[in-house]
Amino acid sequence: MHLNEQTITQLAPLLQARKLSSVELTRSVLERIRALEPRVRAYLSVMETQALHMAEEADRRFKRGENVTPLTGIPVALKDNLCTQGWPTTCASKILQNFVPPYDATVVARLKDAGAVFVGKTNLDEFAMGSSTENSAFQVTANPWDLERVPGGSSGGSAAAVAADECIAALGSDTGGSIRQPAGFCGVVGLKPTYGRVSRYGLVAFASSLDQIGPFGKTVADCALVMNCIAGRDPADSTSASVAVPDYASALRADVKGLRIGVPKEYFVEGLSREVETAVRGAVARLAELGAEAVEISLPHTPYAVATYYLCAPAEASSNLARYDGVHYGYRAADQDNIIDMYTRTRHDGFGTEVKRRIMLGTYALSAGYYDAYYLKALKVRTLIKRDFEQAFELCDVIATPTSPTPAFRAGEKTGDPIQMYLSDIFTISANLAGIPAISLPCGFAQNGGHPLPIGLQLIAPVFREDTLFRVAHTYEQATDFHKKKPTL
Amino acid sequence: MELEPVIGFEVHSELKTKTKVFCGCKNAFGDPPNTNVCPVCLGMPGVLPVLNRRAFELALRTAIALHCEISERTTFDRKNYYYPDLPKNYQISQQYAVLGRRGYLEIEINGQTRRVGINNVHLEEDAGKNVHPETAGARYSLVDLNRAGVPLLEIVSEPDIRSRDEAEAYMHGLRSLLQYCDASDCKMQEGSLRYELNISMRRPGDPLPDYRVEVKNLASMKSVLRALDYEIRRQTRLLEEGRKPARETALWDDAAGETRTMRSKEGAQDYRYFPEPDLVEVHIDRAWMERARAELPELQHQRCKRFVEQLGLPEYDARILTQSRPLADYFEAAVRLHNNPKAISNWIMTELLRVLGEEVEPDDLKVRPSHLARLVGMIDSGAISGKIAKQVFPDMLETGRMPDEIVREKGLVQISDTSALESVVAEVIAENPDVAEDYRAGKDKALGRLVGQAMKKTRGQANPQLLNELLRKTLRGE
Structure with missing residues (x-):
């Protein structure tokens, strides 16, 4: 097995025993990037020189035996909406094409402190708005399992990079499923933590009350190791929680005996592909064989989740994206007549269609005369959705659902129909609205000619119970081989 | 309408x-x-x-x-x-x-x-x-x-x-x-x-x-x-x-x-x-909430009351001095240095309020509370008269110098030396025999005119109380 194909769990002991250098490992990843990027296009920028410098620094740490963590020397990719000091952070938008932040996001700083090696910034839907990464202003990323298909989104670049072994692990952000849905489409593991578990400082905001940064990994254990590094209170983020972070690695017990797995009936409805349903039900059955108990539950407000999300998220986005006006930084349209003209033309040229659509949706929902009927109503439904989960978790410890209704769809298939695109997040949105953690992991493959397509299993837990997710996901992963399968590239 | x-x-x-x-x-x-x-x-x-x-x-x-x-x-x-x-x-x-x-x-x-x-x-x-x-x-x-x-x-x-x-x-x-x-x-x-x-x-x-x-x-x-x-x-x-x-x-x-x-x-x-x-x-x-209430600083009405009750100021003075906190602080700072609240209040109300306003705050003044306290202190100790103090004040306002320095420089120190004043008294009585006679005849007001003459001769530097006393004694032939 090539170095770049391995996991943190496999690599960390080799690095620490100095049987392998981070420079060697990083080189293997950079070579893979060079070989595959023309076809996969997962990265918006590759930090080749910087990555090798960071790898050398990691090797010095190993040599001195100082500040060594499981992530030291591990090549990691960052979604390009995470601010990196001195390195462009574009959000896949023309409006930030030349923006170089003078600060690191908290998660970036934490990874640096841990000695991780940054290999590049990954593609995304512009400002994380989308479900296929086709809304990037710069390039379309291919699904490594079938290059004609999308990797999912918005963190499609990070998911594809992990799936194609163009990095060992990656960070993404998840506002309505942007980690889990691409993880499902690309056959990797992706976690959206509890709202407030990971600092949002330096994550370019899409919808502040829903955004959360999380890891992509080739295994559940790798995600747990990344979480050990990035989780925890940050004084720079008032919404980050002062809740102690457990050692997630110790949650990785292959044991689900006595755990109750809730299966919400509202998630197995029309529009769900038969292959996905079979795979997910099969996963629940497998967990039951392993000692868990499957219980049917109800999340009655599920049908309102998408509508609620498309009021809350655009409303916040319309305000969060107001700062991109050409005045202080980023793109500014040339030859303006006056300030209004400058704003208008800058934003007209700088933003893509989907971003503009959501800014308009959100502006409308917050306008005088509509606020109560739309935004306020949506907040109330959000509370009801949250309550659904609270009640469900009285009957079960973790909820199992499909990550998305279908496996990866074809590029261009849904770009003309925003509603169809929005519905691909139908199963992931509720966890963001409720602020609870959820993970996606491979649970099967759909037939697709010579290119089988991964199917994602989503597990959802109560607030701050990432440990439960890791435990159940790890147990399932240990009992199955889906995560070991690699795309043929 | x-x-x-x-x-x-x-x-x-x-x-x-x-x-x-x-x-x-x-x-x-x-x-x-x-x-x-x-x-x-x-x-x-x-x-x-x-x-x-x-x-x-x-x-x-x-x-x-x-x-x-x-x-x-x-x-x-x-x-x-x-x-x-x-x-x-x-x-x-x-x-x-x-x-x-x-x-x-x-x-x-x-x-x-x-x-x-x-x-x-x-x-x-x-x-x-x-x-x-x-x-x-x-x-x-x-x-x-x-x-x-x-x-x-x-x-x-x-x-x-x-x-x-x-x-x-x-x-x-x-x-x-x-x-x-x-x-x-x-x-x-x-x-x-x-x-x-x-x-x-x-x-x-x-x-x-x-x-x-x-x-x-x-x-x-x-x-x-x-x-x-x-x-x-x-x-x-x-x-x-x-x-x-x-x-x-x-x-x-x-x-x-x-x-x-x-x-x-x-x-x-x-x-x-x-x-x-x-x-x-x-x-x-x-x-x-309780802590915030407890930490609430003394507000205007409380301070006004304290100025009346503890410092013995007339209500009118207290109210004016407490209208703005910087002014009240200024006043209190001066009183702490020289305990004559009423005199300091008079000086602030007559001399300082004229120059203070929307554009000029007490903090902007070159005359600091210590300067004012010193000035009133000099009057109280008899070192200068109120009249001299008024002469000195514009200089203090402009330059921010201590009153002692100005008084010394201008030679305005009050004459409180009896022997120095006796000759002036004798001179004034000799030059104004009618007025002296009026006083002796029981017209008390006449004394004021003699004091005025003596002040003129000493360019206002005579200690007025001492001067009064000397004139009275001399005229009565004591």
Whole structure:
């Protein structure tokens, strides 16, 4: 097995025993990037020189035996909406094409402190708005399992990079499923933590009350190791929680005996592909064989989740994206007549269609005369959705659902129909609205000619119970081989 | 038709904190442009606000001093509008669960106390400043964001004010309260206190008019009062002609002495307020509330009472001295150095109040409390007369020198030496035999004329008490 194909769990002991250098490992990843990027296009920028410098620094740490963590020397990719000091952070938008932040996001700083090696910034839907990464202003990323298909989104670049072994692990952000849905489409593991578990400082905001940064990994254990590094209170983020972070690695017990797995009936409805349903039900059955108990539950407000999300998220986005006006930084349209003209033309040229659509949706929902009927109503439904989960978790410890209704769809298939695109997040949105953690992991493959397509299993837990997710996901992963399968590239 | 004005105020006051309200940048006036800035107050992508606890506590203290009901759980909201001096294009403010509501400020009008209702008190961030080049035809403007993110307290009154005098008393009263709370410098010239006015006219007893004119761009209390006079005249004239003034927002043009329409009701902005998701609610529990009440500084009426009871000042003096906290502080500082409250009060009221005003604060004076205490001390010890003190004072005011130094330099030390004065007394009696005779005949007033003559001869340096005594003794032949 090539170095770049391995996991943190496999690599960390080799690095620490100095049987392998981070420079060697990083080189293997950079070579893979060079070989595959023309076809996969997962990265918006590759930090080749910087990555090798960071790898050398990691090797010095190993040599001195100082500040060594499981992530030291591990090549990691960052979604390009995470601010990196001195390195462009574009959000896949023309409006930030030349923006170089003078600060690191908290998660970036934490990874640096841990000695991780940054290999590049990954593609995304512009400002994380989308479900296929086709809304990037710069390039379309291919699904490594079938290059004609999308990797999912918005963190499609990070998911594809992990799936194609163009990095060992990656960070993404998840506002309505942007980690889990691409993880499902690309056959990797992706976690959206509890709202407030990971600092949002330096994550370019899409919808502040829903955004959360999380890891992509080739295994559940790798995600747990990344979480050990990035989780925890940050004084720079008032919404980050002062809740102690457990050692997630110790949650990785292959044991689900006595755990109750809730299966919400509202998630197995029309529009769900038969292959996905079979795979997910099969996963629940497998967990039951392993000692868990499957219980049917109800999340009655599920049908309102998408509508609620498309009021809350655009409303916040319309305000969060107001700062991109050409005045202080980023793109500014040339030859303006006056300030209004400058704003208008800058934003007209700088933003893509989907971003503009959501800014308009959100502006409308917050306008005088509509606020109560739309935004306020949506907040109330959000509370009801949250309550659904609270009640469900009285009957079960973790909820199992499909990550998305279908496996990866074809590029261009849904770009003309925003509603169809929005519905691909139908199963992931509720966890963001409720602020609870959820993970996606491979649970099967759909037939697709010579290119089988991964199917994602989503597990959802109560607030701050990432440990439960890791435990159940790890147990399932240990009992199955889906995560070991690699795309043929 | 008899009309009365219906007036309300929106007052913005910058809070006196070391750092800005949502980041660690320095809160300072007058530094070079864009030096007190960071990614947070520059509104860069991905940054987040963190509430400055000190700013919040100053806001809370002021809301308590204004007798507001305090929200147990207060939250922040975003006010969305585009302007180059507002880097995020939204201002973090409070709209739905503001810090304080339903308070009041007591003002005194013709010896009577009146309450002006406070609709609400809330905390927000200030914007930066757009700088427009003075060169004609310049195709750019500059933005200075030093002020962006400075904590701002907004105090919104009810439309309870009914006259120009009440408006003036309200402005003075609020300014004084902010100073007593140690919440703000209240320097209008530096923009740390800004007034916005709303005004309409009605027949007394009528319900509130269904229009109102909001006036902005008021740089001083004087401008506020001029704008008020102008609007009262303008609106009265319109109403007398049977026309209703338009509901609008207007800008005061101080040079032209008139208001100009900025936007009409149709152009009213929709700020699309919604809860600020980047901040959490602030929960003011009972313990915090009790602590805040206990830490409330001595306010004007309390200090006034103390000046009367402890320092023995007449109520009139106490009230004037406590009108502004810097003045009361000045007075107390002087009294601490020389314990003659009434004399120090007299000096402040007669000599200092003449030079103090909106533009000149006690802190700006070159005469420090220690100087004044020394001057009064010299009078009390007989080193100089009151008259000499008055001669010395303008010099102190101008140069900030100690009175001793000026007295010495000008040779103004009082003659308290009996032998030196005896010859002057003898001279004066010899030169004015008629006046001396009048005194001896029982006309006590005549003595004053002799004292005057003697003072003239000593250029006012004679110790008046000693002089009196010597003259009396000599004339009686003692």
